[in-house]
Amino acid sequence: MYDSLVDVPIDSVEPTPSLATDWKLGDDGLSLTLNLRDDVKFHSGRDFTSEDVAFSIKTWADPKWTVQFQRTAAAITDFDTTDPHTVVLKFDHKLSNVFDLLDVLPIIDSETFDGLGEGKAYVGTGPFTFESWTPQSELTFAKNADYWGNEPKLDGIEVHIVPDAQSLTSQLRTGQLDLAIGVSNRDVDTLVKTGDFTDTAYEGSERQYYVGTNVTNPALKDVRVRQAIAYALDRERIVADVFQGNGYPIVAPWPKYSPAYDEDINQKYSRDVDKGKALVEEVGNIPTLSLEYSTGSPTYEAIAQIVQANLADIGIKVDLVPNEHPTHIDRLINGKYTALWILDHAYAQWTPSTLAVTAYPFNADKNSSNFVDAKYKKDANAAWEVADGTSPEAVEAYRKVTEDLVENLFLIESNVTWIRIPVSTGVHDLAWTKRSELVLTDTWLDD
Amino acid sequence: MTSYLLRRVPSAILVLLFASMAIFAVIRLVPGDPATILAGQDASPEALASIRADLGLDQPVLTQYLTWLAGMIRLDPGKSYMIGGDIGGLVRAGLLNTVVLTATALLFAVVLAGLAAIGSVLANRRWLDSVLAGANTLAVALPTFVTGVLFVVVFAVILPILPAGGTPPDGFFSRPGIAFQYLVLPALCLALPSAAALARFLTASLQTELGKPYVTTAQALGIRRRRIVLTQALPNALPATVTVLGLQVGALLGGAVLVEAIFAWPGLGLLIERAISDRDYPLVQALLLLSVLVFVVTQLLTDIVNAVLDPRIRLGGAS
Numbered sequence: 036m037y038d039s040l041v042d043v044p045i046d047s048v049e050p051t052p053s054l055a056t057d058w059k060l061g062d063d064g065l066s067l068t069l070n071l072r073d074d075v076k077f078h079s080g081r082d083f084t085s086e087d088v089a090f091s092i093k094t095w096a097d098p099k100w101t102v103q104f105q106r107t108a109a110a111i112t113d114f115d116t117t118d119p120h121t122v123v124l125k126f127d128h129k130l131s132n133v134f135d136l137l138d139v140l141p142i143i144d145s146e147t148f149d150g151l152g153e154g155k156a157y158v159g160t161g162p163f164t165f166e167s168w169t170p171q172s173e174l175t176f177a178k179n180a181d182y183w184g185n186e187p188k189l190d191g192i193e194v195h196i197v198p199d200a201q202s203l204t205s206q207l208r209t210g211q212l213d214l215a216i217g218v219s220n221r222d223v224d225t226l227v228k229t230g231d232f233t234d235t236a237y238e239g240s241e242r243q244y245y246v247g248t249n250v251t252n253p254a255l256k257d258v259r260v261r262q263a264i265a266y267a268l269d270r271e272r273i274v275a276d277v278f279q280g281n282g283y284p285i286v287a288p289w290p291k292y293s294p295a296y297d298e299d300i301n302q303k304y305s306r307d308v309d310k311g312k313a314l315v316e317e318v319g320n321i322p323t324l325s326l327e328y329s330t331g332s333p334t335y336e337a338i339a340q341i342v343q344a345n346l347a348d349i350g351i352k353v354d355l356v357p358n359e360h361p362t363h364i365d366r367l368i369n370g371k372y373t374a375l376w377i378l379d380h381a382y383a384q385w386t387p388s389t390l391a392v393t394a395y396p397f398n399a400d401k402n403s404s405n406f407v408d409a410k411y412k413k414d415a416n417a418a419w420e421v422a423d424g425t426s427p428e429a430v431e432a433y434r435k436v437t438e439d440l441v442e443n444l445f446l447i448e449s450n451v452t453w454i455r456i457p458v459s460t461g462v463h464d465l466a467w468t469k470r471s472e473l474v475l476t477d478t479w480l481d482d
Numbered sequence: 483m484t485s486y487l488l489r490r491v492p493s494a495i496l497v498l499l500f501a502s503m504a505i506f507a508v509i510r511l512v513p514g515d516p517a518t519i520l521a522g523q524d525a526s527p528e529a530l531a532s533i534r535a536d537l538g539l540d541q542p543v544l545t546q547y548l549t550w551l552a553g554m555i556r557l558d559p560g561k562s563y564m565i566g567g568d569i570g571g572l573v574r575a576g577l578l579n580t581v582v583l584t585a586t587a588l589l590f591a592v593v594l595a596g597l598a599a600i601g602s603v604l605a606n607r608r609w610l611d612s613v614l615a616g617a618n619t620l621a622v623a624l625p626t627f628v629t630g631v632l633f634v635v636v637f638a639v640i641l642p643i644l645p646a647g648g649t650p651p652d653g654f655f656s657r658p659g660i661a662f663q664y665l666v667l668p669a670l671c672l673a674l675p676s677a678a679a680l681a682r683f684l685t686a687s688l689q690t691e692l693g694k695p696y697v698t699t700a701q702a703l704g705i706r707r708r709r710i711v712l713t714q715a716l717p718n719a720l721p722a723t724v725t726v727l728g729l730q731v732g733a734l735l736g737g738a739v740l741v742e743a744i745f746a747w748p749g750l751g752l753l754i755e756r757a758i759s760d761r762d763y764p765l766v767q768a769l770l771l772l773s774v775l776v777f778v779v780t781q782l783l784t785d786i787v788n789a790v791l792d793p794r795i796r797l798g799g800a801s
Binding site: 101169211395 | 514519522525526527528529530562566572575576646647648743744746748756
């Protein structure tokens, strides 16, 4: 329904045009001039102008809304909208991840914005228009015949809410659904084996699973214990057993195409039980630690059991503590975990500076691990405040952030994985964004 | 009668008031904060504070309770935190789906039980009794989450003749034929345990009736067994069966929660399950208070009917 100013392709962090045709960063790195398409209309029929860009960014920065990249939006402090087809953004400081924001931020219609807040009107400039919403049941969208880009091939889209996993799989097998989100890896494999489905993995929109540590817990205060855990973790087994091979082990959070990825660092804590044991013996007297995980998904439980066995190998006893998902998130945001926890995060697929200023577990100011470190804070801010997020200066800044993460190990990364969805073989040209949103503009179906 | 009502209504209102306090307190005792769930795991503390203020969760608990209670008195239960939209509309839509599903299941249960019981009594064959008794035990023993999945696999996946789940795309009334196809599997799945209980009870009642002297007399007069069963034994066996049927309605409403999940049928069961797991306070409160209200009104009506029937009750037990 909505377009953004730029598109960041799924396999890179370099922006490509969308509603903005081209752009230029100011010499001081404190402004960005974007030239806008002049042939774009909102679904309401109104012309899209630079005023809409200013309105959308200001709305995004309003803490009333929970949105990604809000700190980046809030760092855009002034807008020049004199020319309806050019907008100049002025920054509070240099912003290495401004294009991540511009990729994610939807351009919204100011005239119908109140309806958006109330869930009644969804007016954008995108390839599909909003038709109807039946709470708990379905959403429907229709083709936007006046779309400025390629005309959508689908007449419309119906989104059905199916709460039961078994029912979801059955509806796919009967052909009631063409594709589904939220199907387990095992069910995807089963569906693919029928020959009627393909396996679409959202590569480029990775998620990272990790073991979190509360560094204020007396047993975890000593970095050697966290290092021992990092050595004990059997990442290969987690990828193979829990994710059926869909992913790869990591030590730093970055996916392989990220400018911050470093193969040597990624090998630093490969499983080595002897090193782990030696560190545990060196520290001595480690009490039983609790390992909390969310009951919301069998994935977390499976990882928790593997981690429990891994830590037993090096002499650390672990009690598994399942939490209901809301409780788990509450403990995450408020830094209330007793010792260890299992969860996943995203944001490492963007410009690397984004992670430490957007993903809460990595936030240098306040995070779930209660990890406070002046150097990490300085390095995280320095990486954010580089003008060009792909420059050698930026890459050097990311290297420092990575070193901080790997030296302090307040979050012990396990592996990268990606969402997989089963798609009927009759569906073609499906795409997705870095935020795991489906893009159906060019999608078509067999007759 | 008016004075009796004046005595009963205040106690009903008191029950509702205490129930509202209990509901309000209990949902808040469950760990997990709706603002946290709404904000997601990457929210900043500032965003969280803003959401809490927006939802009114930063207000003192008493203020929150009084605001909610005032809304309920004005028949304005507010908006759902998580699903979005007005709670009145959500409850109405859920209620319609649950009522349609339960009513169809009740109809199926009655028809199936009637066919099985009357068929068994009329045929009077031992092998048929054994088959029906076996089917009956299976229908009671198999939980709905097993029969539901089996039905879907057989009737939607292997023999693709019925939809695997979901509600009719054009509602229940514009194309009733299509709507019925969507209803068959969930309603049948929900109906089976009740049908089995009813069939067992009706068969036993019919057999008791058939052993009574009036039946022997009718047989002696040469009246055919079919006519005796349908015109004499059945009418006599029905009143007790109807009482059992009334009790089954509660079981059907309870069973609907699972069936709604299996068949993606967005009724009240799914709504309350989601509301509780999302800590959607206003929605949980409205749904629980609604169920208390239904109970209180039913109780009040029962008392009124009893009072009409028995003057001693409305005179306050005076003898």
